Amino acid sequence: MIYLDHGATSFPKPAPVAAAAARAMKTCANPGRGGHKPAMEAAKTVFACRERAGKMFDCEPEQVVFTSNCTHGLNIAIRTLVKPGDPVVISGFEHNAVVRPLYGLGGDIRVAGRRLFDPEDTIASFEKALQKGVKAAVFTHISNVFGYILPIDELSRLCREYEVPFVIDAAQSAGSVPVQLQKTGADFIAMPGHKGLLGPQGTGLLLCRRDPEPLLYGGTGSLSKSRKMPDFLPDRLEAGTVNVPGIAGLERGMALAQQKMAQSHAAAIRETVRCAEGLKKMGLRVFSGEGQSGTVSFVPEGDCEALAERLGKAGIAVRAGLHCAPLAHESAGTLQTGTVRVSYGHDAAPWQTEALLTQLKTFLRR
Secondary structure (H helix, E strand, C coil), rough: CCCCCCCCCCCCCCCCHHHHHHHHHHHHCCCCCCCCCCHHHCCCCCCHHHHHCCCCHHCCHEEEEECCCCCHHHHHHHHHCCCCEEEEEECCCCCCHHHHHHHHHHHHHEEECCCCCHHHHHHHHHHHHHHCCCCCEEEEECCCCEECCCCCCHHHHHHHCCCCCEEEECCCCCHHHHHHHHHHHHCCEEECCCCCCCCCCCCCCEEECCCCCCCCCCCCCCCCCCCCCCCCCCCHHCCCCCCCHHHHHHHHHHHHHHHHHHHHHHHHHHHHHHHHHHHHCCEEEEEEECCCCCCCEECCCCCHHHHHHHHHHHCCCCCCCCCCCHHHHHHHHHCCCCCEEECCCCCCCCHHHHHHHHHHHHHHCC
């Protein structure tokens, strides 16, 4: 299997990740729920991951909250900052993990920046929206469909200048490019553990610079006499038992991702450029440009999902359709067709690109 669907999840997981998760299942009980050895081993394991995340993402360990995925974290962040009727500015490339919570809350959604690979348009459109007055801003770091790296440093600066709280969706960037809570000044940064961080599915992180509103209520192992959730992090957001095996695997995944991040990202970009050039030579409609990560989308003459299915049967894994981001497709003019998405990961290599292009040429000749 040639796996080119890392935008959905990293695969296969590195062996140390699986080993760490398995070890936790054999040695760890429930953290914060006892002073015996298995409980203490669990607490140690969880804190080690929290501490690593703090160093990796420029924040204190206590500002790192474990979630079940990036969507979970985004819901907490959005519900903390947005109330029904509030005007909120988002980019034109947001995932449903941003759009649906805002829609469900009854937020007044204002879309800014619809041009692919055009950071000046994104910045200018955002500033116009901020000037008109909004209660919050939410923007992705990297488009999951097209690999467009948004100018988050400038967007963050504008939000700080206009004193607008903001959330960064780092679903496609964490583990691939630097993500820094203190530097950006973001109120929240949400990310999954299972993509660029190479951890197991069912893990995620929410980095918090402000006091959040809990999404879940329940036991935390602290302040048990109180009927209210604790007023301190991370306990305030971690009701119930955390995913200790997943967190153990995530800690190992983060260590590996951090060690090879620059090298892996550079390799993914090289292959993305090669892939885009090869696709264009076949006469396909390809979405590529400056400031692109390890993801490229294209539109074939026929049905996108049918082509992806054919590639899958040939042993090449890609993803087709709307990728849970209809807003991004609306911005790019592909809402009716969708795209075939090729997303490279930590193992990006020339032979993967060559195999994909060769197989596509065979299909086109037929």
